[in-house]
Amino acid sequence: MALLVNFLLFKYQMKEPKTKADMLNIASKEYGEDHFTEIFVRASVYMELTFGLDVKEVDPTNRCYAILIKMGLTSDGILRGEKETPKTSILILILGVIFMKGNCATREEVWEVLSVKGFYLWRKHYIFGKHRKLITNHFMEEECLKYNTSRRPPVILHNLNSCGAPEPC
Numbered sequence: 528m529a530l531l532v533n534f535l536l537f538k539y540q541m542k543e544p545k546t547k548a549d550m551l552n553i554a555s556k557e558y559g560e561d562h563f564t565e566i567f568v569r570a571s572v573y574m575e576l577t578f579g580l581d582v583k584e585v586d587p588t589n590r591c592y593a594i595l596i597k598m599g600l601t602s603d604g605i606l607r608g609e610k611e612t613p614k615t616s617i618l619i620l621i622l623g624v625i626f627m628k629g630n631c632a633t634r635e636e637v638w639e640v641l642s643v644k645g646f647y648l649w650r651k652h653y654i655f656g657k658h659r660k661l662i663t664n665h666f667m668e669e670e671c672l673k674y675n676t677s678r679r680p681p682v683i684l685h686n687l688n689s690c691g692a693p694e695p696c
Contacts, residue, residue: 529627530557531570535582536623539594540644545582547590580619617658618666620644622685631675631682 534553538545554566571582574594585593596615624640625632638648646658666672673684 528557528566528569528573530554531566532573533623533627535570535574535594536619539580540620540623545592545594547592550592617641617646617661618671621662621666621672621683625683625685631678631684633680633682635680637683 531550531554534550535545538549550567551560551563554560554563558566574580574582581595583593583595585591620641621637624637628636638646641658642648648659651657662672667674671685675682675684
């Protein structure tokens with residue numbers, strides 16, 4: 528299931544279409560084609576509960592799927608008083624790292640993945656601006672992310688319940 532979730536998150540970030548054939552190819556590597564429906568349902572539920580994302584079929588003829596945001600982030604992730612740039616995609620990327628690392632990730636692990644997407648710790652991003660401030664101030668203030676300094680090394684945790692996401696099972 529983790530391969531399929533990771534694939535869907537990647538396609539979502541890249542804004543690429545998600546087809547049943549592609550998902551079947553990914554899921555069959557881990558479980559075989561016979562279990563696709565069960566794996567797809569589990570991955571969809573997990574994405575909804577963990578990331579606040581809903582996987583919906585949008586084109587039954589071509590079997591294409593879309594991922595829609597369900598989380599109740601402030602103004603759909605747009606910061607008040609700033610340019611109308613959605614900030615949710617950065618949060619989704621960070622949550623993906625946290626998920627893939629077992630529900631907590633070190634600061635270095637988060638920035639390693641963010642750097643692949645062009646977010647560097649001390650550089651202003653050409654679209655999102657001061658993304659470090661966004662992560663450390665906004666997402667922490669909204670309590671979507673928590674920084675746990677009691678662990679060594681300190682880790683970043685998700686706190687989706689305070690962002691409006693449903694309580695996990």
